[in-house]
Amino acid sequence: MAVGLIGGSGLEEFLESSVYRSLDTPYGPVKYIDSEVSGVRVIFIPRHGPGHEHPPHRVNYRGNIYAFRLLGVDKVIATSAVGGIDESLHPGMMVIVDQFIDFTKRFITFYDRHVVHVDVSRPYCPAINRILYRVGRGLGVRVRLGGIYVCTEGPRFETPAEINMFRLMGATVVGMTNVPEVVLAREAGLHYSLISIVTNYAAGMQERVSAEEVVQVMEGAAEGVRKIIESALPEVESGDWADDCIAFRDEFDRLILGGVG
Numbered sequence: 737m738a739v740g741l742i743g744g745s746g747l748e749e750f751l752e753s754s755v756y757r758s759l760d761t762p763y764g765p766v767k768y769i770d771s772e773v774s775g776v777r778v779i780f781i782p783r784h785g786p787g788h789e790h791p792p793h794r795v796n797y798r799g800n801i802y803a804f805r806l807l808g809v810d811k812v813i814a815t816s817a818v819g820g821i822d823e824s825l826h827p828g829m830m831v832i833v834d835q836f837i838d839f840t841k842r843f844i845t846f847y848d849r850h851v852v853h854v855d856v857s858r859p860y861c862p863a864i865n866r867i868l869y870r871v872g873r874g875l876g877v878r879v880r881l882g883g884i885y886v887c888t889e890g891p892r893f894e895t896p897a898e899i900n901m902f903r904l905m906g907a908t909v910v911g912m913t914n915v916p917e918v919v920l921a922r923e924a925g926l927h928y929s930l931i932s933i934v935t936n937y938a939a940g941m942q943e944r945v946s947a948e949e950v951v952q953v954m955e956g957a958a959e960g961v962r963k964i965i966e967s968a969l970p971e972v973e974s975g976d977w978a979d980d981c982i983a984f985r986d987e988f989d990r991l992i993l994g995g996v997g
């Protein structure tokens with residue numbers, strides 16, 4: 737089996753191949769790179785497309801996850817830029833989140849015409865989370881295990897009032913893309929973990945939030961992220977966990993890949 741990587745720019749650089757291929761899915765074409773890192777076959781999908789052309793509300797969330805399953809992926813490591821809500825977080829730090837709160841207005845599911853309700857009591861793979869954290873700490877990266885990701889609709893950043901509300905709710909970081917991505921991964925029976933990279937203090941905690949700052953800090957953090965992934969990959973690949981993550985794999989194979997209904 738292969739390990740899926742999904743994220744932004746900076747990740748491509750350590751792939752042995754940088755040739756983009758295209759795969760047709762029922763949800764539209766998906767561009768990906770089939771490569772090898774640390775002796776592990778990896779499928780890299782740039783979440784927003786190779787030229788970052790899809791904004792958060794137009795990402796092909798279903799196509800990306802469907803492509804992973806078609807290409808033989810069973811575990812996914814995702815990376816994502818976030819704003820820090822927790823006051824002890826600073827730009828450049830990473831949080832391996834374990835919960836999310838959904839403030840999007842997206843209704844995206846594979847089970848649109850089937851009555852399937854997936855359990856998301858533990859939305860992120862606890863086993864991969866622990867590996868990423870341990871490896872990150874070992875490498876001296878400033879990384880935290882556990883946290884709540886609040887997902888907003890975007891593409892605008894938040895108001896300070898919204899951020900205050902999210903803080904009262906206990907949120908740790910804020911981003912625009914992890915829902916529905918993590919949920920679709922669960923619907924498809926994938927082990928999925930997210931390395932969220934703090935690129936800025938959330939709205940109201942600094943003068944203003946800018947996309948330029950987000951890109952700049954992400955570029956600065958890319959090397960640390962690559963190191964974590966490189967070191968973690970062999971252990972992630974060889975994991976064989978019969979946990980909640982894969983509970984709906986058979987349903988997905990039958991109803992979605994098999995096209996029943």
Ligand code: HPA
Nearest residue numbers: 817818819910911912938
């Ligand atoms: N808000 C939402 N998404 C983000 C942020 C933010 O402050 N920073 C990076 N992605």
